[in-house]
Amino acid sequence: MLSFGFSLRVSAIASICFACWTSCALADGSWPQFRGASGDGIVASQSVPTAFGEDQNVTWKTGLPGRAWSSPVIADGTIWVTTAVERAATDEERLEMMRASGIEEKKMKQLAIAKAIELKLISVDLESGSVVSSTDLAVIEKPDAIHSLNSYASPTPVIDGDSLYCHFGTYGTFRVDRKSGEVVWQRRLPLEHGVGPGSSPLVHGDVLVLIQDGMDRQYVTGLNKRTGETIWEADRPPFENATPDTSKSYCTPIVITDSAGREQLICMGAQWIVAYEAKTGNEIWRLRHGKGFSVVPRPLFQDDVVFFSTGFGKPELWAVRVDGSGDVTDSHVEWTTAQGIPARPSMVLHDNRLYMVSDNGVASSKSAVDGEEFWKERLGGDYSASPTLIGGLIYFGSHDGKVTIVKPGDEPEIVAVNELDGKIMASPAVIDGALIVRTDAALYRIEEK
Structure with a gap:
């Protein structure tokens, strides 16, 4: 581990603004975006x-059509989820379509492909679990292949007032x-995503922000949220010794305010993390983090420091000050x-400690001050969903449907291990004392009975 003499600075302006935004956003009983109103899973x-x-403690369970890893979002007593209903291909058709796409034989085993997909938005009544509506958004013929662990509807939608923004990457x-x-x-x-879409959108002011880090091009764009017209585009900094496969990324942006009062749009990507002005797309600062790519975890922010994983390759955790300009x-x-x-999973930042679970199921706690590890504990299983800190406990959901609950602190205290049918790939939502969990087959409302 490298240490550069970190001393935690208190950013009064950032902390106050962030706390006010979080409390106001939560006041109306909503869960408007990936990882909640504050975007940090707390x-x-x-x-x-x-x-x-x-x-046990399941108020209702509602089956959902299609396959999707997007998380549920909630407002005004309604849960919204996106999905992709696939027209399945036979084994022979699958191989034929992949060959036609120029995919190497050695990569075909880890990929999935459909003959067509129907993209839908489904609303579910929060109280009863009844499906209220299903909106057809698009039919895509001959979509690209995706990774077998991904879906065609992995980005989480965003609620902004009376509008809901659904993003499916290249598909619309x-x-x-x-x-x-x-x-x-x-x-x-x-x-060209390479293995399918992943980055969720962000609404900030009048701008809908999309990270567009593909194999063919890497850029961030801001759209007019009212009309969909492009306001700005910002190409990523140049890469060093990168192939198309190691240029792609799938991270979701965050907006922060530093101690100098500068508002920053933090966009993590392959090799670089960059801060932009959300209104204009002008670059504030950039930092080269190495050779990491296919970045999924959403960054976290506290006291003028942003914390982020560098993604695939050999994942690293970095802590970087946000008070700079230019190449920092x-x-x-x-x-x-x-x-x-x-x-894959994002992290939780609580009481100056970072809590995380590796893709292969090892949970750990590290100091936000210097990165030193307090503890690690094998939970077992594989993980893609991000952990959520609820009422002082951290909930970890695995691919095999197990939810392990850990009490944060000096030692790894496992409070309980629960299990649901199906696979958990989507991060949960929390509202009115209820845990809303999406598996590969159903949506659950879990609360004390």
Whole structure:
């Protein structure tokens, strides 16, 4: 581990603004985006059951069509989820389509492909679990192949007022009126994802921000949220010794305010993390983090420091000051570590400690001050969903449907292990003391009975 003499600075302006935004966003009882209103997976004011299963503390369970790893979003008593209903290909058709796409034989085993996909937006009543509506957004013939662990509907939608923004990467971006179900506008920004879409959108002010880091092109764009028209585009910095495969990324941006009052759009990608002005796309600072690519975990921010995983390759955890300008590679790194860092799940930052689970199921706790490890504990299984801190406990959901609950602290205290039918790939939502969990087959409302 490298350490650069980190001393935690208190950023009063950033902390106050962030806290105000979080409390205001949560006041209306909503879960508007990936990882909640604050985008960090923390719900301090609520608690949900520590014991649950198919026959325990499940208020309702509703089956969902298609396959999708997007997380549920909630507002005004309605849960919204996106999905992709696939027209399945036979084994022979699958191989034929992949060969036609120029995919190497050695890569075919880890990929999946459909003959066509129907992209849908589904609304579910929060109280009863009944499906209220299903909106057809698009039919895509002959979509690209995706990784077998991915889906064609992995980006999480965003609720902004009466609008809901659904993003499917290269397959389309849609603004939907939540009350009427009408598609107000749609855009299609072609991109070669390589293994399918992943980055979720962000709404900030009048701008809908999309990270477009593909194999063919890497850029960030800001769209007019009302019309869908492009306001700005910002190409990524040049890569060093990168192939198309190691240029792609799937991260979701965050917006922060530093101690100088500068608002920053933080966009993590392959080799570089860059801060932009959200309104204009002008670059504020950039930092080269190495050879990491296919980045999924969403960055976290505290006290003028951003924490991020460098993604695939050999995942590393970096802590970087956000008070710089220009290329800050040699001046603003606080510390780095490469011990047990996730390439897929995001992390939780609580009481100056970072809590995480590696893709292969090893949970750990590290100091936000210097990156030193407090503990690690094997949970077992594989993980893609991000952990959520709810009422002082951290909930980890695995591919095999197990939810392990850990109490944060000096030692790894496992409170409970619960199991649901199906696979957990989507991060959960929390509202009104209820845990909303999406598996590969169903949506659950879990609460004390």
